[in-house]
Amino acid sequence: MKEIVIKTSAAEYTVHCGGGTFSKYASQIISGQFFVISDRDVFAYYRYLLWDVLGEGFPVYIMPSGETGKSFANLKCILTEMLKAGMRRDCTVVSFGGGVVGDMAGLAAALYMRGVRFVQIPTTLLAQADSCIGGKTAVDFGGIKNLVGTFYPPAEVIADPRFFSTLSDRDIRCGLGEIIKCATIDEDLFGVLENCKDLSGFDFFEDMVFRCLSLKASIVQQDEFDLKGIRKVLNSGHTTAHAFEGYYRKKSHGEYVLAGLYYEAYIALKLGVCDEEYFERLKNLIFRVMKAPFFPEVEKAAEAALSDKKNRDANICVIAPVSLGKCGEIRIPLQVYSRLLKECSDELKGEHGAC
Ligand SMILES: NC(=O)c1ccc[n+]([C@@H]2O[C@H](COP(=O)([O-])OP(=O)(O)OC[C@H]3O[C@@H](n4cnc5c(N)ncnc54)[C@H](O)[C@@H]3O)[C@@H](O)[C@H]2O)c1
Known part of the structure; x- marks a missing residue:
């Protein structure tokens, strides 16, 4: 304890x-x-x-x-x-x-x-x-x-x-979604997950809860009311997660977080702010937990991101994984966001085992 x-x-x-x-x-x-x-x-x-x-x-x-x-x-x-x-x-x-x-x-x-x-x-x-x-x-x-x-x-x-x-297995997967989100801002945690043969078991989950809460506690203590820009990193993948969740309403929150992390890392990759090697590593981790997160009609789902609380103007704000242990803020017009989501989803369509 x-x-x-x-x-x-x-x-x-x-x-x-x-x-x-x-x-x-x-x-x-x-x-x-x-x-x-x-x-x-x-x-x-x-x-x-x-x-x-x-x-x-x-x-x-x-x-x-x-x-x-x-x-x-x-x-x-x-x-x-x-x-x-x-x-x-x-x-x-x-x-x-x-x-x-x-x-x-x-x-x-x-x-x-x-x-x-x-x-x-x-x-x-x-x-x-x-x-x-x-x-x-x-x-x-x-x-x-x-x-x-x-x-x-x-x-x-x-x-x-x-x-x-x-x-259920689904609820374990959802928890792993937020744990992988934490790993996008914590290099050590990312390494632990990558090197862990089996992302399950009592001891593993007990350790993950302590690590993730310790990390979140350190961030919340610096930016309790989400006003200083420090706490935003806890929202990586979440712009797209919430947009998909609002539009599709079929899966659970944590599964949309996994999908959101993948799509937002892809956006960062295509905009040249995420390096290829890190993208592949993150992709491998996400795909160990869920099937390729293909979604149809992503351009329609994209519009739901217009009401995201992080937006300050007409642009969509995403907090995307960009390199080991680091997320970055990207603000792009809806048309660009929507086009990149569509490109990502088209690529996933062909992936073996797309969900
Ligand atoms: N406040 C925050 O900082 C914050 C952060 C992340 C997510 N969230 C919110 O959390 C929600 C998702 O949470 P969740 O994934 O826990 O969903 P949930 O509360 O819907 O629980 C998922 C399912 O698991 C069942 N369940 C719960 N505990 C169980 C147990 N021990 N054994 C068997 N079944 C059990 C529930 O009945 C439910 O069907 C979203 O609404 C999201 O917005 C809030």
Whole structure:
């Protein structure tokens, strides 16, 4: 078990990382009046464990599983149930689930009575390696992913990889998507992944969660509110990931992150800012985790990138992998972005095993 302490001007909180942290810390961290937010699948798997550790009969809101849960209607239901359960200003909201539950529970905690204590217990690889820290909360709005939200850091986090035993292969792949994203800004991590024969197993995931959270913590501490340009690197691949996610709506967030990293590295390559050798290495890593990410009609999906939060003018902003351990900001007109996505997708069409 290891700890990461995150200190920013607005908050200081501890992440308890490692196998067994849930049993060790949950009952210490969660006391007094509390309200659990989870989703249908996670609660079905772990309700007996929760009852065992926290006692039976606590108020809980069960969201639908998956991205559809990230709606205003659902946010309203959460707040309504908190009110009905008599939650006071000194209550604790406990997020128990993946990144969707975490983003929604954080937003509910931030809004209820102008802010109540918030504890994150992430249960997916993606949520443990990435979304459980940094304080970004979100709900989709107007058809745009994560358009509305707040910065609201948790008071404590428990990241216990024992929850991964029930994850599907797809959810493991999604977690690896954000882990590879971290590797695009961390040379050592890139090397570790390249040299690892099998990107799976309890010890491997436990190590990855600690490495990725340590990296994210160091970045968030320098640019808590994403205003200084430092935190942007955590968004590599995400302009295209969010555009594809909004347009296709078939795969999961982490799979779109993998695709986004590939397409944005390709854009950088064609613009002459990513070197060929690094592109091939990144491609090999991504293709170890997913089939060639071919998508049809990418020009139409490209238009969804016009609403990306990083855009400052009519150009599309992408944070693309450019060399070992480094991502760079590229601003290009929609027509150029769209043409390069199309070229990339045409090349992938012929790849063996394109998905
Ligand atoms: N706030 C941030 O900084 C941040 C960062 C990255 C991603 N995100 C958000 O995170 C979301 C994606 O997170 P996610 O991939 O965890 O998705 P998710 O929360 O939808 O979880 C994926 C699926 O796994 C199931 N699940 C969760 N834990 C499980 C377990 N232990 N065993 C079995 N099944 C389990 C869920 O029911 C769901 O069906 C996106 O909405 C994305 O925008 C937020």
